[in-house]
Amino acid sequence: MTHRIAIIAGDGIGTEVMPEGIRALEATAKRFNIDLEFATFEFGSCDYYLEHGKMLPDDWFEQLKGFDALFYGAVGWPDKVPDHISLWGSLLQFRRRFDQYINLRPCKLMPGIKSPLAGRKPGDIDFYVVRENTEGEYSSVGGKMFEGTDREVVIQDTVMTRTGVDRVLKYAFELAQTRPRKKLTSATKSNGISITMPYWDERVVEMAKGYPEIAVDKFHIDILTANFVLHPDWFDVVVGSNLFGDILSDLGPACTGTIGIAPSANINPEGNFPSLFEPVHGSAPDIAGKGIANPIGQIWSGAMMLEHLGYKEAGDAMVTAIEEVLSEGDATVLTRDVGGEGTTASLGKAIANAISH
Numbered sequence: 001m002t003h004r005i006a007i008i009a010g011d012g013i014g015t016e017v018m019p020e021g022i023r024a025l026e027a028t029a030k031r032f033n034i035d036l037e038f039a040t041f042e043f044g045s046c047d048y049y050l051e052h053g054k055m056l057p058d059d060w061f062e063q064l065k066g067f068d069a070l071f072y073g074a075v076g077w078p079d080k081v082p083d084h085i086s087l088w089g090s091l092l093q094f095r096r097r098f099d100q101y102i103n104l105r106p107c108k109l110m111p112g113i114k115s116p117l118a119g120r121k122p123g124d125i126d127f128y129v130v131r132e133n134t135e136g137e138y139s140s141v142g143g144k145m146f147e148g149t150d151r152e153v154v155i156q157d158t159v160m161t162r163t164g165v166d167r168v169l170k171y172a173f174e175l176a177q178t179r180p181r182k183k184l185t186s187a188t189k190s191n192g193i194s195i196t197m198p199y200w201d202e203r204v205v206e207m208a209k210g211y212p213e214i215a216v217d218k219f220h221i222d223i224l225t226a227n228f229v230l231h232p233d234w235f236d237v238v239v240g241s242n243l244f245g246d247i248l249s250d251l252g253p254a255c256t257g258t259i260g261i262a263p264s265a266n267i268n269p270e271g272n273f274p275s276l277f278e279p280v281h282g283s284a285p286d287i288a289g290k291g292i293a294n295p296i297g298q299i300w301s302g303a304m305m306l307e308h309l310g311y312k313e314a315g316d317a318m319v320t321a322i323e324e325v326l327s328e329g330d331a332t333v334l335t336r337d338v339g340g341e342g343t344t345a346s347l348g349k350a351i352a353n354a355i356s357h
């Protein structure tokens with residue numbers, strides 16, 4: 001079975017880390033006999049915008065919908081194109097039209113990476129944040145009245161649907177079931193937000209009935225953020241609404257060190273549309289063109305992509321290779337952000353080698 005992957009490198013260091021992502025995927029495909037076929041697209045970048053006046057061609061949906069996954073680098077080059085145009089014109093279109101209602105981020109402290117949290121070592125932090133990616137607080141229901149007068153009023157409503165809440169909870173419970181600890185934490189604020197958040201809590205209780213082997217707890221978002229910092233070892237799978245998930249999915253990876261290594265996935269679990277895999281970082285204009293960007297975020301995103309396509313063992317092997325190279329700690333191989341003096345290519349090649357042997 002051939003898996004067709006659409007490659008969109010985007011801007012800045014996106015174009016530098018992408019070749020290393022592909023190198024690692026090719027090494028993995030060879031070792032595990034996976035048939036991957038890559039097709040490269042130039043759109044979804046600011047250069048494309050400058051030439052065509054838009055981030056994507058009109059028929060992008062038709063062009064991409066048949067792919068098994070999208071592998072993205074990073075988009076944005078604020079000196080050329082305002083960020084709201086580049087982001088809304090590309091990534092956010094994919095998330096919406098391809099109904100990628102799960103945003104998934106692993107938060108795992110890797111060997112050789114210094115956590116900003118004192119005294120934490122690899123193994124202490126290893127959890128996932130599952131964010132609802134399509135509704136909730138990020139709604140377009142609301143409006144403004146009496147603008148510019150003393151009576152000025154602005155309202156924006158949270159939208160939670162049973163379908164929307166249940167499907168993200170189901171995904172999170174299923175994920176917890178694949179993990180040794182089998183633990184799920186729900187982010188809430190039902191003491192203050194007295195309609196939607198109690199509803200969220202009710203749906204968690206309802207969903208939990210179908211997963212008796214999963215230990216479930218919940219925290220209000222304020223103390224939950226504190227506990228991410230104070231007790232990151234408490235967590236296994238953490239699920240939150242769009243806004244709470246957004247906050248937690250930046251805080252979680254931040255607790256595990258550098259932005260250069262964090263991966264993410266935007267998933268349509270049913271596979272009605274392709275899911276999208278990308279590093280958490282952006283195009284990093286400050287270091288672009290120097291060949292020193294850390295490619296691990298891109299490579300790890302590739303591992304998530306293989307797992308999504310059904311190759312868990314292959315994805316795990318990629319993560320193990322990343323861990324191996326990081327723990328060897330060879331300064332000539334590692335990039336500067338993780339204490340070395342190597343290049344994007346030296347680190348990428350070392351990981352590809354570690355995958356192959």
Ligand code: NAI
Nearest residue numbers: 074075076077078083260281282283284286287293294337
């Ligand atoms: P950024 O993530 O590009 O950079 C933040 C800082 O982290 C910079 O100092 C950068 O050098 C460093 N950094 C990032 N990735 C690194 C890597 N792989 N290795 C070593 N160092 C790395 O965020 P920033 O500067 O706020 O945004 C720059 C552009 O990227 C903007 O246009 C923004 O809109 C876009 N962006 C795109 C995202 C995406 O494609 N999903 C996500 C975040 C930002």
Ligand code: MG
Nearest residue numbers: 246247249250
């Ligand atoms: Mg965010």
